[in-house]
Amino acid sequence: MTIKQIEQSIEGLDLDKALEKLYCFKDEFGDKVDKIIEKYEKKKLKYEKELNRYLGMCIYEKEAYQRGYKMIAGIDEAGRGPLAGPVVAAAVILPQDVFIEGLNDSKKLSETQREKLFDVINDKALGVGIGIVDEKQIDQINILNATKVAMKLAVCNLKIAPDILFIDSLRLDDINIVQNPIIKGDAKSVSIAAASIIAKVTRDRILKEMDAKYPMYGFSKHKGYGTGEHIEAIKKYGICPIHRVSFTKNFVV
Structure with missing residues (x-):
């Protein structure tokens, strides 16, 4: 087999299975496969580092699951500071134990990364709700109240009812669901991080229009x-x- 054929034979395999197969090839083809093995070992280290980072953002979710909550909705907004356009909030319910590689606070991601993750989140989430409050209502009730209204709308637009809300910094009034406000939650909770991406991409698309x-x-x-x-x-x-x-x-x- 050529090097190209060896690489083709492991395409689509997970990293552990690919490395297992490569070490079998090493017995047959010797040093010929060393560079491919090194490449996949680096991929595995990178993956494990990313997984550990992600698991560090699942601590709040893990605690909530242990307390018996099953449907955790992360909530965040985009657009509190701009001079124009709406404030957009999103509520996202992720499945338990889901791993979305690269998921992070939207502010730490490039536009291209956010766009890709937007599709992945929408595909994997159990529920996604959006709330939009326009500039006229912002002028009428102020940006803080408008943000809270957008967040409530996002929760109401979820197709699945959450039993606990993880909210970036805020607490919502007149809503009969357990709430857990988390300061800088978009960097500490995967649920809120997912909501931050959905809200940011949704708002950016509106402004592009x-x-x-x-x-x-x-x-x-x-x-x-x-x-x-x-x-x-x-x-x-x-x-x-x-x-x-x-x-x-x-x-x-």
Whole structure:
């Protein structure tokens, strides 16, 4: 067998089985397979490191399962700080013992990584709910209250009822479900991290659509945040219908 044929023969196998087969090939083909073995050993170390990181983000979930909770909904939002567009919240219920490689706080991921994980989460989750509160309601009730409304909507839009909520930092009023607010939860809980990705990607897609409608503001680049470019555009063109009046009044002449 050639090196290429050896590599083809282990494609699709999990790392342990691939290495087991490679060591069998070593008995037959000798040093010829050493580089492939080294490559797969590195892959295994990388995988184990990622798995351990992920398991470290499952501590809150593990404790909740041990206490008898079965449907844990992680909740997070995107868009509290921008000058334009809605605040978007997501609620995600993951299966127990699921491993989603690369899952992390959305702020620690690139746009490409978030987009890929968005599809994986939607595919593997038991339930995903989205809540959106637009800029007009944000101006009416303030961003904190709007965030809480979006989070409640996200919970209501879950197809499966959760029995406990893991929320990034906040506590929701008037909701009859056990809550566990976790400070910096998007970096500590896989459920909240998953919600942070769903919320961020959903909101970014909305702002990209708005960029086509209001191209002078550059929404596809900054997603409504107060960059220098965005503030200069507001000063030049004024605000558009998706700007938050309460956030932009200091920039409008």
